[in-house]
Amino acid sequence: MTDEHELVKIRKEKLKKIREQGIDPYALHFKRTHSSKSVHECAKKVSVGEVLEDLEVAVIGRIITVREHGKSCFANIRDDSGDIQIYVKSNAVGEKAYDLFKLIDIGDFIGVKGKIFKTRTGENTILVSKLSVFSKSLQTLPEKWSGLKDIELKYRRRYVDLIANKDIKPLFKLRSHIIGSMRKFLEGKKFLEVETPMMQQIPGGAMAKPFVTHHNTLDMDLYLRIAPELYLKRLIVGGFEKIYEINRNFRNEGISTRHNPEFTMLELYQAFADYEDLMRLTEEMFYTLAEECLCKTSLEYQGHNIELKKEWKRLSFVEAIKKYAKIDLESVSDKELKNSAKHLVPETRKMNSFREIADALFKRVVIPNLIEPTFIIDYPERMCPLAKKKRDNKNLTERFQPYICGIELGNAYSELNDPMEQKERFLDQIKDRKIGDEEAHLMDEDFITALEYGMPPTGGLGIGIDRLVMLFTNSPSVRDVILFPQLKPQK
RNA sequence: GGGUCGUUAGCUCAACUAGGCAGAGCAGCGGACUCUUAAUCCGUUGGUUGUGGGUUCGAUUCCCUCACGGCCUACCA
Numbered sequence: 001m002t003d004e005h006e007l008v009k010i011r012k013e014k015l016k017k018i019r020e021q022g023i024d025p026y027a028l029h030f031k032r033t034h035s036s037k038s039v040h041e042c043a044k045k046v047s048v049g050e051v052l053e054d055l056e057v058a059v060i061g062r063i064i065t066v067r068e069h070g071k072s073c074f075a076n077i078r079d080d081s082g083d084i085q086i087y088v089k090s091n092a093v094g095e096k097a098y099d100l101f102k103l104i105d106i107g108d109f110i111g112v113k114g115k116i117f118k119t120r121t122g123e124n125t126i127l128v129s130k131l132s133v134f135s136k137s138l139q140t141l142p143e144k145w146s147g148l149k150d151i152e153l154k155y156r157r158r159y160v161d162l163i164a165n166k167d168i169k170p171l172f173k174l175r176s177h178i179i180g181s182m183r184k185f186l187e188g189k190k191f192l193e194v195e196t197p198m199m200q201q202i203p204g205g206a207m208a209k210p211f212v213t214h215h216n217t218l219d220m221d222l223y224l225r226i227a228p229e230l231y232l233k234r235l236i237v238g239g240f241e242k243i244y245e246i247n248r249n250f251r252n253e254g255i256s257t258r259h260n261p262e263f264t265m266l267e268l269y270q271a272f273a274d275y276e277d278l279m280r281l282t283e284e285m286f287y288t289l290a291e292e293c294l295c296k297t298s299l300e301y302q303g304h305n306i307e308l309k310k311e312w313k314r315l316s317f318v319e320a321i322k323k324y325a326k327i328d329l330e331s332v333s334d335k336e337l338k339n340s341a342k343h344l345v346p347e348t349r350k351m352n353s354f355r356e357i358a359d360a361l362f363k364r365v366v367i368p369n370l371i372e373p374t375f376i377i378d379y380p381e382r383m384c385p386l387a388k389k390k391r392d393n394k395n396l397t398e399r400f401q402p403y404i405c406g407i408e409l410g411n412a413y414s415e416l417n418d419p420m421e422q423k424e425r426f427l428d429q430i431k432d433r434k435i436g437d438e439e440a441h442l443m444d445e446d447f448i449t450a451l452e453y454g455m456p457p458t459g460g461l462g463i464g465i466d467r468l469v470m471l472f473t474n475s476p477s478v479r480d481v482i483l484f485p486q487l488k489p490q491k
Numbered sequence: 492g493g494g495u496c497g498u499u500a501g502c503u504c505a506a507c508u509a510g511g512c513a514g515a516g517c518a519g520c521g522g523a524c525u526c527u528u529a530a531u532c533c534g535u536u537g538g539u540u541g542u543g544g545g546u547u548c549g550a551u552u553c554c555c556u557c558a559c560g561g562c563c564u565a566c567c568a
Contacts, residue, residue, distance in 0.1 A: 121527075
């Protein structure tokens with residue numbers, strides 16, 4: 001407290017003076033009649049210089065700017081609907097209230113009552129007749145036209161970023177709108193939203209390192225889920241035919257412009273559907289979301305103009321590697337693959353499993369070329385332990401991943417529903433794990449048991465919501481679309 | 492994890508190239524001003540230059556350490 005900033009001290013002094021007038025500066029006893037937006041609507045019928053006589057409005061908001069003129073003052077207050085100008089005049093509001101107003105700073109919440117008028121310059125304004133304080137701000141807001149630029153502060157104090165930078169709130173409103181539209185789209189197709197465990201005894205459904213936590217009473221470790229997949233499939237076994245979950249996954253991996261340790265994912269499962277059905281569903285979902293949220297079927301991302309309402313390109317994983325890396329995965333041995341790969345992607349030297357090397361090649365050499373909406377399909381069987389083998393080629397699986405502008409947006413399969421084959425695949429994964437592939441799958445016996453009860457043929461689709469929002473908001477970093485991205489503590 | 496760039500007043504930025512009293516705008520404070528809107532005008536407070544070392548007569552500036560962050564890269568989605 002002793003090294004408190006001078007600016008905070010001054011504001012606390014003002015706070016004290018307000019309290020000395022018998023006013024509680026944090027209480028709410030105010031009936032709002034209008035938002036600033038609705039004031040603007042009422043003001044449409046007022047002409048320049050005129051006052052709307054037969055209406056008194058009560059508006060509450062945060063002071064954003066102030067322009068003093070002796071015994072009168074213009075200020076702008078902001079609520080969730082926008083900004084409105086107020087005009088506080090000593091002889092209109094009374095001298096006592098005007099003295100109170102002098103104790104008000106930019107950042108404070110105030111309530112005003114008064115009539116609407118249009119100034120000489122045509123600005124809709126509330127001529128204040130009564131004024132009250134509802135929250136005294138002790139911190140100074142960032143400078144009014146540069147806003148908050150410091151990226152670290154924007155993330156650490158997102159609340160300030162939201163106040164100071166006008167484009168931040170609309171972005172997160174759009175994110176919310178996208179997720180809402182996604183739910184609406186899925187409800188329209190009769191999908192049922194379900195919730196499955198975030199804390200799992202065996203983390204499964206994806207290739208990633210999990211976060212570990214501990215339950216004290218049960219005295220056992222639990223893992224924050226890396227994916228909901230295996231539980232959602234259990235529900236398909238249980239008889240649900242169309243289900244989805246929109247929720248957080250947690251992966252204990254690196255942080256980058258495309259990765260946050262916790263991220264939001266849509267996963268949906270549809271019985272009696274295959275990956276062909278889901279590709280059509282994906283196309284429809286993307287352009288429907290664009291229509292609803294962007295009011296068009298195209299989007300601009302980092303200089304690329306992308307039309308969504310069309311049949312997306314399809315390229316098989318093997319063709320893609322052949323096209324961009326000039327390696328034929330179907331004919332090379334593991335040893336040959338390792339040899340050819342190390343020239344293109346030196347990092348593969350350290351890798352041993354087929355999955356890791358093929359994955360590395362794909363990410364480094366293929367993905368940057370996938371700008372137009374593209375489904376990469378038919379991945380080699382050894383890369384996808386949960387996917388069903390392709391009906392006419394048993395070395396491949398019925399899997400696809402949607403890509404736009406080099407962003408991997410999801411993952412989908414015709415799900416493997418043969419319990420014995422699933423068990424074999426898990427055993428193969430355990431072999432990969434033994435040669436150093438830490439992300440290879442673990443055995444989940446209960447999941448095998450579930451499959452033994454019989455899972456209908458099912459299509460499953462996962463969509464990374466944060467990345468989808470990046471794309472829809474033209475954001476270069478996933479941190480720009482996550483309100484509170486993960487950072488190290490300060491100091 | 493590796494590479495690279497950055498960190499100066501509450502906020503936005505100068506000063507660093509080639510070491511020589513750390514500056515401006517906004518915000519704040521005092522004053523003038525009853526239709527302004529980046530209000531204007533006059534005056535003014537505010538700094539351990541991210542941290543800790545080193546070189547030097549002298550370091551915001553050069554060198555090193557550490558912390559935090561951006562970008563690239565790796566793991567991953």
